[in-house]
Amino acid sequence: MVLFSVAGSMFAIPARSVEEIREIAGLREFPSRLARVKHTVLRQGKCYFVVDAARHFRMSSQQPGKLMLLRHAPVAVLVDAIDRMQEIQSIHELPAAFGGDERNWYRGLTLIKGKVVPVVHPESFLSKAEVTLLSVLLRGKRSAEAAAVTA
Amino acid sequence: MTNTVSNPDTFVLFPLGKKRFALPARQVNELARQDEPQTFPHTTPLLTGVVLRRNQIVPVADIAPVLIGPDAPARKFYLVVSRHTKGRVSRTAIPVTGECELANAEQLPVTGKLPAYVSGLLSLRGEIVEVLDLDHLMSVEVFA
Numbered sequence: 001m002v003l004f005s006v007a008g009s010m011f012a013i014p015a016r017s018v019e020e021i022r023e024i025a026g027l028r029e030f031p032s033r034l035a036r037v038k039h040t041v042l043r044q045g046k047c048y049f050v051v052d053a054a055r056h057f058r059m060s061s062q063q064p065g066k067l068m069l070l071r072h073a074p075v076a077v078l079v080d081a082i083d084r085m086q087e088i089q090s091i092h093e094l095p096a097a098f099g100g101d102e103r104n105w106y107r108g109l110t111l112i113k114g115k116v117v118p119v120v121h122p123e124s125f126l127s128k129a130e131v132t133l134l135s136v137l138l139r140g141k142r143s144a145e146a147a148a149v150t151a
Numbered sequence: 152m153t154n155t156v157s158n159p160d161t162f163v164l165f166p167l168g169k170k171r172f173a174l175p176a177r178q179v180n181e182l183a184r185q186d187e188p189q190t191f192p193h194t195t196p197l198l199t200g201v202v203l204r205r206n207q208i209v210p211v212a213d214i215a216p217v218l219i220g221p222d223a224p225a226r227k228f229y230l231v232v233s234r235h236t237k238g239r240v241s242r243t244a245i246p247v248t249g250e251c252e253l254a255n256a257e258q259l260p261v262t263g264k265l266p267a268y269v270s271g272l273l274s275l276r277g278e279i280v281e282v283l284d285l286d287h288l289m290s291v292e293v294f295a
Contacts, residue, residue: 009191057192095201096241097210097234097289100194109191109201109208116189116201116208 001119003083003112004068007059010083010117012110017122019071021082024064030141032134037126040138041076043069048076049134051125074135075123075126086112121139153239159255162273164280165230166249168219173254173273173282180242182251188244197289202244204231211244212289224248234285243285258282 001012002021020043027039027050036055037131041048048069056077067079090102106118126134161176181204188200188211197212209231215223226246234243258271265281268288273280 011191042172058194059192092208095210095243096210096237096239097195097198097212097243098195100196102191102193102195105192109202111208114192114203120193 001086001088001110003086003117004053004079005081005083006053006057006079006133007062009057009059010089012112012114012117012119013068013122014119015085016124017071018068020069021084022067022069024067024078030138032137034126034130034134037134039078041067041069043120046074047138048074049080049126049131050076052078053125054078054080056125058101067114068083068094070122070125073126073128073131075122075131077125088112088119112138159257160279162254162256162258162282163230164252164254164273164275165247166251167215168223168248170219171280172218172231172276174232174285175279175282176253178232178285180233183229183231183244185226185229185246186272199246202229204242204244208241209242209244211246213246213287214283214285214288215246215248215289218283227270233287234289243289245285 002015002018003010003012026042030040036052037049039050042048062067062080064078064080066079066082088110091110093108105120105124107121108119110117110119162173163176164171164173166285168289190200190201194215199211199213201208201210226248228247230250231242231244233240246274253277256273256275261269268284269281270284
Protein backbone atom coordinates (compact mmCIF):
# COMPACT_ATOMS: atom_id res chain seq x y z
CA MET A 1 0.00 0.00 0.00
CA VAL A 2 1.03 3.60 -0.54
CA LEU A 3 0.21 5.77 2.48
CA PHE A 4 -0.62 9.37 1.71
CA SER A 5 -1.96 12.28 3.69
CA VAL A 6 -4.59 14.90 2.96
CA ALA A 7 -5.47 17.72 5.35
CA GLY A 8 -3.99 15.87 8.31
CA SER A 9 -5.66 12.50 7.61
CA MET A 10 -3.81 9.42 6.43
CA PHE A 11 -5.10 7.13 3.68
CA ALA A 12 -3.87 3.96 2.00
CA ILE A 13 -4.13 3.07 -1.68
CA PRO A 14 -3.02 -0.21 -3.29
CA ALA A 15 0.48 0.31 -4.73
CA ARG A 16 -0.48 -1.54 -7.91
CA SER A 17 -3.05 1.14 -8.70
CA VAL A 18 -0.46 3.94 -8.68
CA GLU A 19 1.45 4.50 -11.93
CA GLU A 20 3.72 7.28 -10.75
CA ILE A 21 4.22 9.76 -7.91
CA ARG A 22 5.57 13.13 -8.90
CA GLU A 23 6.00 16.71 -7.80
CA ILE A 24 3.31 19.23 -8.63
CA ALA A 25 4.47 20.82 -11.83
CA GLY A 26 2.98 21.43 -15.24
CA LEU A 27 -0.63 21.70 -14.07
CA ARG A 28 -2.87 23.24 -16.70
CA GLU A 29 -6.07 25.01 -15.76
CA PHE A 30 -9.14 23.06 -16.77
CA PRO A 31 -12.42 24.61 -15.66
CA SER A 32 -14.96 21.83 -15.27
CA ARG A 33 -18.30 21.51 -13.51
CA LEU A 34 -16.74 19.16 -10.99
CA ALA A 35 -15.47 21.22 -8.06
CA ARG A 36 -12.72 18.69 -7.39
CA VAL A 37 -11.32 18.78 -10.96
CA LYS A 38 -9.78 22.11 -11.94
CA HIS A 39 -6.55 21.02 -13.65
CA THR A 40 -5.05 18.54 -16.07
CA VAL A 41 -1.48 17.32 -16.36
CA LEU A 42 0.38 15.73 -19.28
CA ARG A 43 2.54 12.64 -18.93
CA GLN A 44 4.15 11.08 -21.98
CA GLY A 45 1.54 12.66 -24.24
CA LYS A 46 -1.37 11.39 -22.13
CA CYS A 47 -3.66 13.87 -20.40
CA TYR A 48 -4.65 13.13 -16.78
CA PHE A 49 -7.53 14.83 -14.97
CA VAL A 50 -6.29 16.13 -11.62
CA VAL A 51 -8.60 15.41 -8.67
CA ASP A 52 -8.10 17.54 -5.57
CA ALA A 53 -8.23 14.88 -2.84
CA ALA A 54 -9.16 17.42 -0.14
CA ARG A 55 -12.26 18.44 -2.09
CA HIS A 56 -13.02 14.81 -2.93
CA PHE A 57 -13.06 13.91 0.78
CA ARG A 58 -14.87 17.20 1.68
CA MET A 59 -11.92 18.44 3.74
CA SER A 60 -10.34 21.86 3.96
CA SER A 61 -7.44 22.01 1.63
CA GLN A 62 -4.02 22.20 3.22
CA GLN A 63 -0.79 22.27 1.27
CA PRO A 64 -0.88 19.90 -1.72
CA GLY A 65 2.64 18.72 -2.44
CA LYS A 66 2.44 15.59 -4.60
CA LEU A 67 0.57 14.12 -7.53
CA MET A 68 -0.33 10.43 -7.67
CA LEU A 69 -1.00 9.29 -11.22
CA LEU A 70 -3.34 6.32 -11.22
CA ARG A 71 -3.05 3.29 -13.46
CA HIS A 72 -6.66 2.34 -14.16
CA ALA A 73 -7.77 5.65 -15.71
CA PRO A 74 -6.39 9.05 -16.77
CA VAL A 75 -6.71 10.35 -13.22
CA ALA A 76 -4.10 12.09 -11.07
CA VAL A 77 -4.76 12.76 -7.40
CA LEU A 78 -3.47 15.90 -5.70
CA VAL A 79 -2.41 15.03 -2.13
CA ASP A 80 -0.50 16.82 0.61
CA ALA A 81 2.26 14.24 1.00
CA ILE A 82 3.26 10.65 0.37
CA ASP A 83 4.13 9.08 3.68
CA ARG A 84 5.58 5.69 2.82
CA MET A 85 4.98 2.23 1.40
CA GLN A 86 3.52 -0.19 3.90
CA GLU A 87 2.51 -3.84 3.82
CA ILE A 88 -0.77 -4.43 5.56
CA GLN A 89 -2.05 -7.62 7.16
CA SER A 90 -5.76 -7.27 6.56
CA ILE A 91 -8.52 -4.94 5.52
CA HIS A 92 -11.52 -4.65 7.84
CA GLU A 93 -14.91 -4.08 6.32
CA LEU A 94 -16.19 -0.54 6.79
CA PRO A 95 -18.68 -0.80 9.70
CA ALA A 96 -22.24 -0.95 8.38
CA ALA A 97 -23.17 2.19 10.34
CA PHE A 98 -21.22 4.20 7.78
CA GLY A 99 -23.80 4.83 5.10
CA GLY A 100 -22.65 7.96 3.28
CA ASP A 101 -20.27 8.66 0.41
CA GLU A 102 -17.54 6.85 2.32
CA ARG A 103 -19.04 3.54 1.21
CA ASN A 104 -17.95 4.50 -2.30
CA TRP A 105 -14.66 6.11 -1.22
CA TYR A 106 -13.26 3.22 0.84
CA ARG A 107 -12.62 -0.49 0.30
CA GLY A 108 -12.35 -0.81 4.04
CA LEU A 109 -10.20 0.12 7.01
CA THR A 110 -6.79 -1.13 8.03
CA LEU A 111 -4.85 -0.88 11.26
CA ILE A 112 -1.33 0.50 11.17
CA LYS A 113 0.35 0.61 14.59
CA GLY A 114 -3.04 0.97 16.28
CA LYS A 115 -4.16 3.72 13.95
CA VAL A 116 -7.26 3.22 11.81
CA VAL A 117 -6.50 4.11 8.19
CA PRO A 118 -9.07 4.07 5.37
CA VAL A 119 -8.09 2.09 2.26
CA VAL A 120 -9.39 4.04 -0.70
CA HIS A 121 -11.07 2.71 -3.84
CA PRO A 122 -8.90 4.16 -6.65
CA GLU A 123 -11.96 4.16 -8.93
CA SER A 124 -13.87 6.46 -6.59
CA PHE A 125 -11.81 9.59 -7.38
CA LEU A 126 -13.52 9.83 -10.77
CA SER A 127 -16.16 7.46 -12.10
CA LYS A 128 -16.00 6.13 -15.67
CA ALA A 129 -18.93 8.41 -16.56
CA GLU A 130 -17.12 11.44 -15.12
CA VAL A 131 -13.93 10.58 -17.05
CA THR A 132 -15.98 10.28 -20.25
CA LEU A 133 -17.67 13.64 -19.68
CA LEU A 134 -14.38 15.35 -18.86
CA SER A 135 -12.77 13.81 -21.97
CA VAL A 136 -15.55 15.23 -24.13
CA LEU A 137 -15.08 18.62 -22.48
CA LEU A 138 -11.32 18.43 -23.05
CA ARG A 139 -11.75 17.58 -26.75
CA GLY A 140 -14.14 20.52 -27.11
CA LYS A 141 -11.66 22.84 -25.43
CA ARG A 142 -8.83 21.66 -27.68
CA SER A 143 -10.98 22.10 -30.80
CA ALA A 144 -11.88 25.64 -29.72
CA GLU A 145 -8.20 26.44 -29.09
CA ALA A 146 -7.20 25.02 -32.49
CA ALA A 147 -9.93 27.01 -34.21
CA ALA A 148 -8.78 30.19 -32.46
CA VAL A 149 -5.19 29.61 -33.60
CA THR A 150 -6.34 28.99 -37.19
CA ALA A 151 -8.48 32.14 -37.19
CA MET B 152 -61.67 -4.70 24.02
CA THR B 153 -58.53 -6.62 24.85
CA ASN B 154 -56.29 -5.89 27.78
CA THR B 155 -52.61 -6.67 27.26
CA VAL B 156 -50.33 -7.05 30.23
CA SER B 157 -46.60 -6.49 29.63
CA ASN B 158 -44.03 -8.04 31.88
CA PRO B 159 -41.38 -5.72 33.27
CA ASP B 160 -38.27 -5.67 31.12
CA THR B 161 -34.71 -4.62 31.90
CA PHE B 162 -33.39 -1.33 30.59
CA VAL B 163 -30.11 0.54 30.77
CA LEU B 164 -30.70 4.15 31.80
CA PHE B 165 -28.06 6.59 30.67
CA PRO B 166 -27.69 10.33 31.23
CA LEU B 167 -27.22 12.96 28.58
CA GLY B 168 -26.91 16.25 30.42
CA LYS B 169 -29.81 16.63 32.85
CA LYS B 170 -32.04 14.13 31.08
CA ARG B 171 -31.98 10.33 31.13
CA PHE B 172 -32.83 7.97 28.29
CA ALA B 173 -33.23 4.21 28.15
CA LEU B 174 -32.20 1.36 25.91
CA PRO B 175 -33.31 -2.27 26.24
CA ALA B 176 -30.58 -4.03 28.26
CA ARG B 177 -30.39 -6.87 25.73
CA GLN B 178 -29.02 -4.35 23.24
CA VAL B 179 -26.20 -3.12 25.50
CA ASN B 180 -22.85 -4.96 25.42
CA GLU B 181 -20.70 -2.91 27.76
CA LEU B 182 -20.00 0.43 29.37
CA ALA B 183 -16.47 1.70 28.77
CA ARG B 184 -14.46 4.74 29.69
CA GLN B 185 -14.26 7.08 26.74
CA ASP B 186 -11.20 6.92 24.50
CA GLU B 187 -10.59 9.64 21.97
CA PRO B 188 -12.24 8.41 18.76
CA GLN B 189 -10.11 8.08 15.66
CA THR B 190 -11.51 10.04 12.77
CA PHE B 191 -11.41 9.92 9.00
CA PRO B 192 -13.52 11.70 6.38
CA HIS B 193 -17.09 10.48 5.94
CA THR B 194 -20.55 11.96 5.41
CA THR B 195 -22.73 9.87 7.75
CA PRO B 196 -24.63 12.06 10.22
CA LEU B 197 -23.96 11.52 13.96
CA LEU B 198 -20.86 9.35 13.49
CA THR B 199 -17.84 11.07 15.03
CA GLY B 200 -15.23 8.39 14.37
CA VAL B 201 -14.31 4.89 15.47
CA VAL B 202 -12.77 3.27 18.54
CA LEU B 203 -10.98 -0.04 18.89
CA ARG B 204 -12.82 -2.38 21.28
CA ARG B 205 -11.76 -6.01 21.68
CA ASN B 206 -9.93 -6.01 18.32
CA GLN B 207 -12.99 -4.64 16.57
CA ILE B 208 -13.39 -1.28 14.87
CA VAL B 209 -16.53 0.18 16.45
CA PRO B 210 -18.18 3.32 15.06
CA VAL B 211 -18.97 6.09 17.54
CA ALA B 212 -22.41 7.71 17.21
CA ASP B 213 -22.88 10.90 19.19
CA ILE B 214 -26.66 11.10 19.57
CA ALA B 215 -26.60 13.89 22.18
CA PRO B 216 -27.05 16.79 19.72
CA VAL B 217 -30.24 15.17 18.39
CA LEU B 218 -31.64 14.38 21.83
CA ILE B 219 -30.69 17.41 23.92
CA GLY B 220 -29.27 19.94 21.48
CA PRO B 221 -25.79 21.28 20.78
CA ASP B 222 -24.86 22.23 24.35
CA ALA B 223 -24.52 18.72 25.76
CA PRO B 224 -21.87 18.42 28.50
CA ALA B 225 -18.69 16.43 28.00
CA ARG B 226 -19.20 12.73 27.37
CA LYS B 227 -17.38 10.51 29.85
CA PHE B 228 -18.28 6.94 28.90
CA TYR B 229 -19.26 4.84 25.93
CA LEU B 230 -22.24 2.58 25.96
CA VAL B 231 -21.41 -0.13 23.41
CA VAL B 232 -24.63 -1.41 21.89
CA SER B 233 -25.65 -3.96 19.26
CA ARG B 234 -27.62 -2.67 16.32
CA HIS B 235 -29.27 -4.28 13.34
CA THR B 236 -27.89 -2.56 10.28
CA LYS B 237 -28.75 -3.82 6.80
CA GLY B 238 -29.77 -7.21 8.14
CA ARG B 239 -26.61 -7.63 10.20
CA VAL B 240 -25.83 -7.13 13.85
CA SER B 241 -23.08 -4.58 14.40
CA ARG B 242 -21.75 -2.72 17.42
CA THR B 243 -21.89 1.04 17.94
CA ALA B 244 -20.41 3.13 20.75
CA ILE B 245 -22.75 5.78 22.17
CA PRO B 246 -21.04 8.53 24.23
CA VAL B 247 -22.93 9.31 27.45
CA THR B 248 -22.30 11.97 30.06
CA GLY B 249 -22.33 9.94 33.28
CA GLU B 250 -22.85 6.61 35.02
CA CYS B 251 -25.55 4.27 33.78
CA GLU B 252 -28.14 2.34 35.78
CA LEU B 253 -30.11 -0.85 35.25
CA ALA B 254 -33.85 -0.66 35.79
CA ASN B 255 -36.69 -3.16 35.63
CA ALA B 256 -39.79 -1.49 34.36
CA GLU B 257 -42.77 -1.99 32.13
CA GLN B 258 -42.43 -0.19 28.82
CA LEU B 259 -45.45 2.06 28.32
CA PRO B 260 -46.70 3.10 24.90
CA VAL B 261 -45.73 6.49 23.54
CA THR B 262 -48.25 9.19 24.31
CA GLY B 263 -48.44 12.66 22.87
CA LYS B 264 -46.20 14.03 20.20
CA LEU B 265 -42.80 12.47 20.55
CA PRO B 266 -40.22 11.86 17.85
CA ALA B 267 -40.54 8.57 15.97
CA TYR B 268 -37.27 7.31 17.45
CA VAL B 269 -38.94 7.11 20.90
CA SER B 270 -40.29 3.57 21.04
CA GLY B 271 -41.81 3.73 24.51
CA LEU B 272 -41.78 5.35 27.93
CA LEU B 273 -40.73 4.23 31.40
CA SER B 274 -42.31 5.67 34.52
CA LEU B 275 -39.70 5.56 37.28
CA ARG B 276 -40.42 7.19 40.62
CA GLY B 277 -42.00 10.22 39.05
CA GLU B 278 -39.49 10.44 36.22
CA ILE B 279 -40.61 9.71 32.65
CA VAL B 280 -37.76 8.22 30.63
CA GLU B 281 -37.88 7.85 26.87
CA VAL B 282 -36.88 4.44 25.46
CA LEU B 283 -34.91 4.94 22.25
CA ASP B 284 -35.08 3.04 19.00
CA LEU B 285 -31.45 3.52 17.99
CA ASP B 286 -31.88 2.05 14.53
CA HIS B 287 -34.55 4.60 13.80
CA LEU B 288 -32.65 7.43 15.47
CA MET B 289 -29.63 6.79 13.29
CA SER B 290 -31.53 6.14 10.08
CA VAL B 291 -31.10 8.51 7.19
CA GLU B 292 -34.78 9.53 7.34
CA VAL B 293 -34.20 11.43 10.61
CA PHE B 294 -31.84 13.78 8.80
CA ALA B 295 -33.66 13.96 5.46
